Amino acid sequence: MSVALNIQGPPCSPSRSPSRSRSCSTGDQWLDFLTESREPDEVSKRMGPMIPRVPSEFREVEENKDCYEPRVVSIGPYHHGKKELEKMERLKSKLAGQFVQKERSIAEEMYRKVEELVGYARGCYAEELKHQFNDEKFTQMMFLDGNFLLEFLDGKLEKQKLRNEEVALVRRDLFLLENQLPFGVLLSLMRLRFRIEDQHLMAMFEHVFEHIHAIPLQRQSCGEIISKCLSKMPIALIVRSKSPSSEDIPYDIVDHLIELFYIKFIMIEPQTRSDLGTRWHWGTSWNRYHSVNELKKVGIHFKPSNTKVFPDVKFKPTLVLGALHIPPLSIDDSTKPLLLNLAAYEECSGEYSGLLTSYVCFMRSLIDQGEDVKELRSRGILRTTLGSDDEIAQLFKEMTTNLVPNPSAFMEVKNGVESHYRSTWKRWILDHWAPISTAVVKYSFIYGFVVSAIQAYLAETRKKPGFGNCSCPNATQIHP
Template sequence: MWAAEYIGSTKISPQELHKKVVQNMESLKPLFDDDLFTQNQRFSEYEKQGYGSPEDMISWMLLVDGCALLHILEHAKLHKPYKMNVKVDQLVLVMQDALLLENQLPFLLLKHLWRDSKENLMEIMKGFLRCHHWATKEDQVNFTADFPQPTHLLDLQRSIILYKPPTQNTDKKGCCVPKRHIGNGSEAQDVSPENQDDMVTYRNIKELKAAGIEFMSSKTRRPADISFSLGWFHSTLKLPEIVVDDTTAATVLNLIAYEMCPDFQNDYGICSYVSFLDSLIDHPDDVKELRQERILLNSLGSDEEVADLFNTLSTDLVPDMGKYVHLRNQIEKHYKDKLRTWLALGYNTYFSNPWAIIAFHAAVVGLVLTFVQTWYAIHPKTRRPADISFSLGWFHSTLKLPEIVVDDTTAATVLNLIAYEMCPDFQNDYGICSYVSFLDSLIDHPDDVKELRQERILLNSLGSDEEVADLFNTLSTDLVPDMGKYVHLRNQIEKHYKDKLRTWLALGYNTYFSNPWAIIAFHAAVVGLVLTFVQTWYAIHPTK
């Protein structure tokens, strides 16, 4: 039926088309196996079928099959199944059968039977192959490229799948050639066969991701578009999109069978690609990772089914071991670099998502707070009068004082201790009297209390700063302290006070650098001074 429809569309009689086949039979014979003409039982019964010779029967069979295939190539459109007078599910099976290895017809035969029209037979064949998921809608380079004359339809499909754009390495036939550059384009050394076993490494997606290798889609579906780029926090393996559906197994196995034909000299591009994918996909988790990165588009079923599919497809494959060896070497280089893997582990553990980042910073804050608690546990703030010290500095010196708690009980407590120290029969060093006298020498006005309160030295639970200042002035009345007790401390303070350079530096620091607004005002004044100087200069030396 389909052959008749095609012949009717050519406006050429069947006899004329048959004559073309007969005239070119000698050139077509080498394209078939010898058994077709000598040992096929079907053709030995040619007389029963009404043919004059086996060659006559074969030529008519080639005519019918060739015309039927050309009709399929022209009109098999999944969105227009009515043109083939079949349902969509039947049309899918027809299109699959047209690509089976055992059903292939030589391109030369199709060329002889093709009607002389403006439509190019190669373009018709490419159009038929567009529905097999080997190119994205955005990337149609595979189908717009020029290919040499194929052996048959399956050969053209393989060439389209393994096509490399001109920027990549291709052989004279446009077939896939092993990459010799990767990532930044650095040249790779040829790998000798005896070294290949040591250099080829098989690691699945889960292992590679744990080692800090991220996966990214190349946004194409060409097996040639695989690349690897090294990085410190993570390296990146770019893979083409992989569409897996109900036709994938049949399509891939058919191409593998073609590559493994004894009389087909090729680079095992499909076998090597499937073997490489199988080395990455061992478990359903590997499929899940690729699916989440939009690399693997699963229209087959569960992740388990896809993993099983790849493990099955690669059974008994003999790939070209040198095809992806440089890629594997780069992956192995990352994998064996402990610094990279440790950095990647840290990045993936603590910075892979917002919640991990928040948890990491929360842990850091907790650690810092624990450190601060430990520090103050070892160096606690004291309230001992003995813990007074002084350290000299250029821009400012530091007087360390113990905490002073002032509340309603302070006056009674201190006065009671002073009275005890002043008992005639109590021999002591007047420690409390000396301490209170020293504090009174520091505190004269409410402003002094305010300074100590702001530095968290004086904890005021009594009342106003005036009340605290009055309290210390009252407590020190008629005291007789030990004058030598704080003499060294007073001498250090006096030394700083009399050193003009220190006091001037301290004055400048406190005036112009004590807070951000003072710093801004200082720099604004300097800029204003410089601009005033420039204006004065040009006022005295005006330009001509």
Template sequence: MAEFEIETCRGVDEGSSSTSAPVSTTTNSTLEVRVDPRTEPKPPKRRIERVPLTMRRDERTKGYFDPRVVSIGPYHHGKKELQMAERIKPIVAELFISRSGRSMDEFRKNVLEIVDDARSCYIEGSTDVYSDKEFAEMMLLDGLFVSAFIEYTTPGYGDDTFQYQLTEHLGQHDLYLVTGDIMHLLENQFPLQVLELLMSLKSKHYKLTGMLDKMLHRWESQESTRQDKRIDDTKQPIHFLEYFWLWQNSQSIQTRRTSTRHTSDYFYSFKSVAELKAKGIYARRGSDFNHRDFKFKSFFFFAVLEIPPIIFSHRSFIYLSNHIAYEWTPHNPNNLPTMAFVNFMKSLINTTDDVKELRARTILFSSYTSDEEVVQLFNKIPTFGLEDFSIYDEVKHRIHEHYNNKVKTWFAELIHNYFCSPWTFIAFVVAAALIIMSFLQTYFTISPHN
């Protein structure tokens, strides 16, 4: 995994512009526009964004974007239902710095020195209610809490003290929810540059990007092609969710290609897993846990669609919804791989029969007791029909060709409709044998000498 360079939020939009350049003016009766032809447009600000209102107002994802145990950063700071975690943050902070050889005041002083940079990582106006001292204190306690979490969850670092303290004060259930609050929520992210500072103060051997890499690799150790991924070096992560998104989708970014095809060309006639099975296209578990790794193999009268193993839990839907929210926000990704994955899976999962088929093939693993619940929850994830159509276009196009090939699908439909169970097949064989025996008996009766 290539080391990431943590981007300084303030540096994204700073710069000087010339005031002596000639300016062209366009004027009409109501509007005057001044354009400096020699001034290059400034790159857009990239910040820790808030969830777009179109998604937040959607009742289907209510509660998917708000922390349930701990607030990180200013967007949800001070909520009454999160005060229990606020009381434990100073305890966690003291534990984290206890073996650093430094004092809390030294950490506080260093954070205060970059308070303006930290403010610039959030939406303009969202931190105005806090003085520099108040905001720096928030950054200090929240940053140390997240740092302790990363240290605890990274192999080879930390100990069980963090888990013990959270379990003692919050309980085992809330400890489970803390992971989702820190890792998956767009509005609960923390500037990586501040985390990098805190980690370096704890130990000169602590490298934030290396620790994050180990932590993510531990959580997704089954993903066999992980070491082959690279990210787009032109867009450095500014918070953990973005780091995770780039880590997860770097392959999609690299393989993305431009196309002159019309949008309607990306819509295909095939639908669910059960419908594909009726056409002789069978789902099979892929060997890679990478959600982008769908493969299709076509044979004479049947085909195989390899689908990566998928785990569905309540946390999975929160994770997917927040990654879509991240893709939906301004100045972030220029492609939409999470939306593309969700839309593809929505087309494959329409009914409980589809869920049953995927479970039978050991492709889908669910913590829900009802298959209907999986169908409903997955279809609740809002994508608004948007995606980067080129991501899965090749595999979809190959499915479409096989699906609409009459010669290949006729025999498959015959088997599916008339020989879908072993008893039906046995009955067919017996009936065919009886017909053949009757024919032979008649033949030898008519022509006994032959």
């Protein structure tokens, strides 16, 4: 009985098995190929190009299709030449022409650098583009796109008579997975163009990131305001992000802008990352999902944390109540594309912790309806400029379609919440808190009234003549 194998390997070579006297069978050939072609995990975790296509399971969700397509500008080859993006193509040529006219020698140096890197750059994209562009065409495209990115990072795009909406759409498009420039090309061009050290170049990325992921304004209590005034410290030193500083990021291994953003706002400190589940573990999972309002009923409150790192969620229990600390999130037109493209990057890169995907699914578990969004807004965790509370709830439902979280992510948080939720005595106290507090207030009032009456009686009695001043003859014997 013969078995047909669909996986084919290279032709059988006698030199591969010189000790074998018999001829190489089809099965031997296939088994040898499996052994020789396998790569160790520590050598390479990547199964595709550095700048991959968005996986098909992401694109097949109808409500999310537009989240992976550029609206106004293309970067790189995947969406190059689309008719709806022609306006920005003309602007790219205009900006490059102005730069060449002003800084001819630097422009020539930058173009030669792109020519040197063209082989590396071509290898960063999917194979189907191999014959679409020759080296000259590819170099020109990389030069124009790179110069456009530098103009944007340098804040000069706003001077090109673009509407605010167009600038916002450009910012959105630069954080799409399929719309990336190889970071090696971008960083080389920045060094030649601006002639400054890398740490100063990174400040330009920081400025763009501030617009992409800004912390919503938070209401402060009187105590917090007074404390900050007394400390006389700048607010920037008080509210510190736990994300890596520019000096901590290994720029030499960054592939593109999406990955740089991921390192800064998704990956967190090693000592706390273990709490989020850095490996897939199917033995434990959070089978019960509780919305914001369900958790609120059992005494769990929601507070914004002073961090920009998306997955840095903490649960802090008290004797009776509990507090879920969640990083603030601004929600606008670019939030959904940003989170979904980060999730797509996570899927393609082999980032096994699944932190961003798990974070989005965790937020979806909290947000079931508009009332949950309303509560998070009132607590300063969400700032929305996009539709109603019900529409925001629907947005999270759409984002999590086909997303598979790491079951062990946020395990410490989930266990803490679940333990609080299932605590019988805490539930009993909360269920009877109203009558208990009423009784305490009632009997405290009666007790206070009785004590006050006794004190008033004694005070009045002391004022009467003869009290404490006895005139009987034996008084001296009684009080020597």
